[in-house]
Amino acid sequence: MSNTNSLPMDCLKMVFNLFPNWKRATEVKKLGYKLHGNPFSTNTRRVLAVLFEKGLSYEPITVDLKAGEHKKDSFLSLNPFGQVPVLEDGNLKLSESRAITQYIAYVHSSRGTQLLNLQSHETMAILTMWMEIEAHQFDPFASKLTWEQVIKPIFGLETDHMVVKENEACLEKVLDVYEKRLGESRFLACNTFTLADLHHLPNIQFLLDTPTKRLFENRPKVRNWVHEITSREAWKMACDQEESWFGKSGNK
Amino acid sequence: MSNTNSLPMDCLKMVFNLFPNWKRATEVKKLGYKLHGNPFSTNTRRVLAVLFEKGLSYEPITVDLKAGEHKKDSFLSLNPFGQVPVLEDGNLKLSESRAITQYIAYVHSSRGTQLLNLQSHETMAILTMWMEIEAHQFDPFASKLTWEQVIKPIFGLETDHMVVKENEACLEKVLDVYEKRLGESRFLACNTFTLADLHHLPNIQFLLDTPTKRLFENRPKVRNWVHEITSREAWKMACDQEESWFGKSGNK
Numbered sequence: 001m002s003n004t005n006s007l008p009m010d011c012l013k014m015v016f017n018l019f020p021n022w023k024r025a026t027e028v029k030k031l032g033y034k035l036h037g038n039p040f041s042t043n044t045r046r047v048l049a050v051l052f053e054k055g056l057s058y059e060p061i062t063v064d065l066k067a068g069e070h071k072k073d074s075f076l077s078l079n080p081f082g083q084v085p086v087l088e089d090g091n092l093k094l095s096e097s098r099a100i101t102q103y104i105a106y107v108h109s110s111r112g113t114q115l116l117n118l119q120s121h122e123t124m125a126i127l128t129m130w131m132e133i134e135a136h137q138f139d140p141f142a143s144k145l146t147w148e149q150v151i152k153p154i155f156g157l158e159t160d161h162m163v164v165k166e167n168e169a170c171l172e173k174v175l176d177v178y179e180k181r182l183g184e185s186r187f188l189a190c191n192t193f194t195l196a197d198l199h200h201l202p203n204i205q206f207l208l209d210t211p212t213k214r215l216f217e218n219r220p221k222v223r224n225w226v227h228e229i230t231s232r233e234a235w236k237m238a239c240d241q242e243e244s245w246f247g248k249s250g251n252k
Numbered sequence: 253m254s255n256t257n258s259l260p261m262d263c264l265k266m267v268f269n270l271f272p273n274w275k276r277a278t279e280v281k282k283l284g285y286k287l288h289g290n291p292f293s294t295n296t297r298r299v300l301a302v303l304f305e306k307g308l309s310y311e312p313i314t315v316d317l318k319a320g321e322h323k324k325d326s327f328l329s330l331n332p333f334g335q336v337p338v339l340e341d342g343n344l345k346l347s348e349s350r351a352i353t354q355y356i357a358y359v360h361s362s363r364g365t366q367l368l369n370l371q372s373h374e375t376m377a378i379l380t381m382w383m384e385i386e387a388h389q390f391d392p393f394a395s396k397l398t399w400e401q402v403i404k405p406i407f408g409l410e411t412d413h414m415v416v417k418e419n420e421a422c423l424e425k426v427l428d429v430y431e432k433r434l435g436e437s438r439f440l441a442c443n444t445f446t447l448a449d450l451h452h453l454p455n456i457q458f459l460l461d462t463p464t465k466r467l468f469e470n471r472p473k474v475r476n477w478v479h480e481i482t483s484r485e486a487w488k489m490a491c492d493q494e495e496s497w498f499g500k501s502g503n504k
Contacts, residue, residue: 094377106376
């Protein structure tokens with residue numbers, strides 16, 4: 001998908017005039033990302049954020065989570081774990097949002113925002129470590145808090161306030177580490193915005209509409225970081241995709 | 253640490269004769285990996301497996317988990333999340349076992365077992381997806397089962413059989429997906445052993461000594477895969493490191 005992006009446009013035009021069929025194939029390829037998901041799902045939004053940071057288009061294919069479409073055979077053939085999103089790029093079918101973000105960031109490493117830190121093995125190791133910290137230290141608590149306070153009410157279920165309390169206590173300790181780190185570095189992995197920051201966005205955005213917001217607000221460095229990453233244009237676009245997915249009627 | 257590995261030996265010898273101090277520095281560097289951890293910890297063993305697959309030496313620094321050394325200031329300065337292992341490579345200090353394994357596999361990509369699948373973005377994407385599946389689909393249940401049935405008894409705590417039952421039911425569903433996948437591919441990511449398989453080893457090894465073993469045994473493809481990956485020489489060495497860590501007295 002990235003190959004044509006690095007070729008000068010004049011050269012491409014000349015080649016396309018000689019091989020018109022290849023032009024059509026390339027055009028199809030350029031529109032080739034199909035994203036099966038739901039714009040309200042945290043994991044789908046993680047992928048949308050990367051697509052917009054890279055200035056890439058995609059074809060949205062809505063999976064109706066309320067109707068349980070992600071547990072039906074047609075979707076299970078794409079991802080047997082029954083979870084959105086799935087990215088289709090030609091014959092490649094990828095699940096797991098953080099694998100999809102890394103794939104897009106590598107394929108398009110020279111395009112748009114530089115989301116990786118490819119200078120050396122050491123800088124990539126620090127970035128990978130902070131991606132793992134998001135996945136194993138931050139996400140378990142943040143996801144439970146999002147589930148209890150945002151998703152359960154949507155499905156008419158009751159928030160378990162004891163679970164919220166326990167997970168907030170754990171998240172506080174994680175954010176204390178972040179507060180110290182963000183005193184040493186503008187972003188988590190280094191002084192520029194990377195995938196390590198981006199992976200946090202979906203849960204943080206939802207939690208800013210819940211009482212858990214105070215955990216981010218109470219820590220000055222974390223508060224500034226949250227403000228900076230949630231203000232990014234690409235992230236705002238990722239949160240504003242209802243029309244692309246459901247059309248103007250907004251039928252969800 | 254990898255640089256000297258790719259230089260022809262004759263060339264190195266000549267350089268070392270001219271600069272004997274550099275030879276000493278290089279030898280020290282070759283022994284430069286310090287691994288803070290505990291050979292009974294699943295996450296430490298994950299890193300040990302990679303070191304042995306790559307034929308690398310390391311300096312073991314025991315963190316006494318029973319004495320809570322991982323929650324004391326000296327260790328928290330290495331990893332503020334208070335978890336083993338931590339790899340020190342010169343000034344680089346890395347936590348999160350899966351970030352450490354990826355770092356070592358990249359730095360030493362041309363040495364020992366090929367643990368990555370670097371042929372193309374697509375093959376790496378599939379590998380990354382299976383690493384993410386281990387982390388987000390397999391590990392949450394497998395880790396809880398290891399905790400309940402292996403670790404809690406070591407600390408004199410009682411196994412909660414209801415938690416075991418719930419997590420076994422979830423793990424069964426995950427292993428059903430693995431059974432299908434391993435009918436299409438010899439290993440999870442491709443037809444060769446990679447980090448995606450290796451990351452599973454520590455929990456599987458502990459669970460083979462518990463009643464959960466039957467979940468692996470009941471599925472022919474999974475059973476063969478488990479047998480093949482747990483039989484690897486490097487893995488056996490990773491599980492047999494007590495003497496390196498505690499000396500001949502075996503004092504843990």
